[in-house]
Amino acid sequence: MKYDLDLSRRVNASDSTPKRLAGLSLPTLKAEMEALGLDPKKAGMRAKQLRRWIHHAGVQDFAAMTDIAKDLRTELAEKFTLDRPEITEHKVSVDGTQKWLTKFQPGVEGESVFIPDVGRAGALCVSSQVGCTLNCTFCHTGTQKLVRNLTAQEIVNQVLIARDELEGWPSSSEDRKLTNIVFMGMGEPLYNLDNVAEAIDTISDGDGISLSRRRITVSTAGVAPKIPELGERTGAMLAISLHATHDDLRNEIVPINRKYDLKTLxxxxxxxxDLGNSKRVTFEYVMLKGVNDSPAEARDLVKLLKGVPAKINLIPFNPWPGSPYECSDWETIETFAEIVNRAGYASPIRTPRGRDIFAACGQLRSESVKKSAAEKRREALANEAQA
Structure with a gap:
């Protein structure tokens, strides 16, 4: 089945389907209350109550909203829903990593991944698009054609789904398991900046989900014109999917570099x-055997980063069916890291997580496209090899 979708449009349910309130921003909740006939002042008050019940307490039943009049709760239940989008697949890795495949509408499915013991407690990797247009050669997501942008509500719902599973309500809990959000899932966030910015506003809302903007990181492959705008609009931490230190190689493995070269980037x-020691740029560098992992390239990386407050995440390549690369040898990665460390840059080697459920960095690819029998066989063989 083929879907021709307008990437710029917002996705709305039909008039006969109750609207989903979970994941909506405060201004949008207020607009929905005004549409019920409430005057602006009362609509604003009700929106704040809804926001706290939905995004702070995590309730999924209007009857639990005890400070809202019973007749209004009845009306809300008739016209709205607090349900989450359908989870079509939920996998748990042997290392505790969890992956959800969420159906936002027919033919539109995206993946999100919770990684325990990252940040203060755990990080959720969210998607901003279904599919991707960038075609980075080491990334499995790049083999899936872009279906569409995700709305701000759909992005936020990925957070709500993880909080539900982790029993992370209310948001003010001191022992929360989810402390960091990373926009490192499917898609290029800066090609969906309006929805990403709105989602970050909702995620960081102190009376709702209440995650600090300093614990929200947005990764881009290099959409240079949008990078300063991202900082101005969101205050989020910046990550750059770099992977090469010279234009000729980066043009090959990160094709957007042909449009925005390293100098422009x-x-x-x-x-x-606001870059500084307390707000450094994270550079992601996937280690590809014999491609970008030599000591000379480590020294070139140090030169490239001169004057930029930075840390470098070295990412062992995570294989996927049909991928053209191998992961660098561990000794090679350690040598690379030592050169960067000696230059004064933190360069942790990221421990691969969730490989057994294809939840590791670069492995996400949703079921929004039909897999061929041959591809399914390759995936089965790859899983057997990793078992």
């Missing part, structure tokens, strides 16, 4: 607001 990075 680093000019945009240096214009990111």
């Amino acid at each position: 680093f000019e945009a990075i240096r214009a990111y607001p």
